[in-house]
Amino acid sequence: MTRRATKRIERNLLLGWNKKAPLIAKELDTYVARGSELHILTNSNIITQFIKEQLANELTEQKIFVHCGSLTNKFDLEKLNLFSYDYVILLANEESEQQNLIEEADAECLICLLYLKNIIDKSNKEKTFSIVAEMYDIRNCQLANRTCADDFIVSPNLISKYISQLSENQNIKKVYDVLLTADGPEIYLCLASMFVPLETPISYYQVVQETLKYQCLAIGYRLMKYLHDETRFFGIVLNPDKQEQIIFSQNDKIIILAESFLSSAPHSTQIRRYRLAISGKPC
Template sequence: ADGTVKILPPLHTLINIDDQIIVIAEDDDKIILSKDYLGPTSLPVINHNAVSLSTQMTRRTTKIVERNLLLGWNNTAPLTIKELDTYVARGSELHILTNSDEIKKFINEQLINEVTEQNIFVHSGNLTNKFDLEKLNLFSYNYIILLANEENKEQNLSEDADAECLICLLHLRDIIDKSNNEKKFSIVIEMHDIRNRQLANITYADDFIVSPHLISKYISQLSENKNIKRVYDVLLTADGPEIYFCSASMFVPLETPISYYEILQETLKYECIAIGYRLMKYLHDETRFYGIVLNPDKQEQVIFSKHDKIIILAEQFISSSQDNCTNF
């Protein structure tokens, strides 16, 4: 009632009559209340006193030291770097590739004084030059952040920036394909034109595309409900809940039909909540959204295999084995 947003409230939280519920739905006309929503329910009752964390999972008490790489530069780069500083542990490294003397000067004289957790290293090179990329020992990084490059002010058209991103992405994919290195890194890409997303997906379907298209969707939602800004303010801060892709086997048995409602109940035992799942057999199938299903019907039966994932929202929550959960 006081306007406080709680994405993951304690299970014993009492809902008052003037409180509002945050619902994930395709659209507001897809929200269908149960006819018994104010009356008794036939759903099984969770014994909250019996809920405990499995030894397989623990809460993260400290942030993780990371080694990340930034390719490309535009006017959002300083903000991106300072925001990243709130997510990583002290001693983390951020390596930046640029050929611009002006940008190097800005980094060395100003930006390094505005971050506290990251040590910044600048490398000379061009993101479209495969040789420059190979010199960076790419498999030593946790994340590679590829920004729409506008470091050359004479050529800062969105088409040129997206073209450079795609060329760089092709080089990265080629380096990955030709390497026997088992260690993988995640790539975050910023692109201006949503139409270029399909080209990017062809080169590497598991990358993340960040573009003005997402911003326009955010603004559209705000126009329909201004209160949703408070929800995004919580979700998009370092202290808010994060999205994790966890091995399905951590919550449910494999090769056995199970309802999505049961999946929800299992994730609640770990003080997190499922928002969907990913079937890896559809990893490269665009028609099935690369295997990702968000907010499925609670009665839907799912059969998980070894490499499938359950997508959860959790507050700084990791597995004792880093291979079991990946956060984004």
């Protein structure tokens, strides 16, 4: 199965707007199948005009729908029918990127997340979509952990780490160029039982060898018994020692890099893809 064959029609929602929004829309366009929809919530006439007159013409796979409203207005959020989307992406306010307004931007995101949580809880429906929220201050992610978000992207933190690594080794740019493009490998969370026996000690070296049989590479694992333990990074372990002995249980995950959905692997339908980030938050 090729990467192109894995594309599917999606219906995604973008809440808020900043200078990264057009880039996100274009990147999504490389992942989804033709006929997909991108819905955007904004209360700016200037942004609405830009979307309709320019951005809409630059996308080939997605049709854009603009909804007038504010991400801190619960009534506006309720009108969006959240359960009809695959992904909900929450962006920090661009006007708040100045240092003295960072807290205000994160506060807006937190308010929006709390409203989303309230809407989900009152619906009595199972949450079937993923929420990815951008924040400026990594300290605010601890507060956001109590909301309904699945992933948090702290833009300044990611950028500073990228620059630090690049300054130490310029060749690492080639790695990021592959990982961060639609044509590169994806990060998946797969049931450990797809590759290794359960309730039996196994070294991480053996885990890597088993995943290589399916043309993918293990980069870590997640133990679900620590799902709510923040001190254990919610069960996520990346790049462990190869000699480490692990006992996997039912629903534990192996984190892999792969080019496709592993059509040759057993129980491949149970693979769960995290396109935008690996969550540090229980999901």
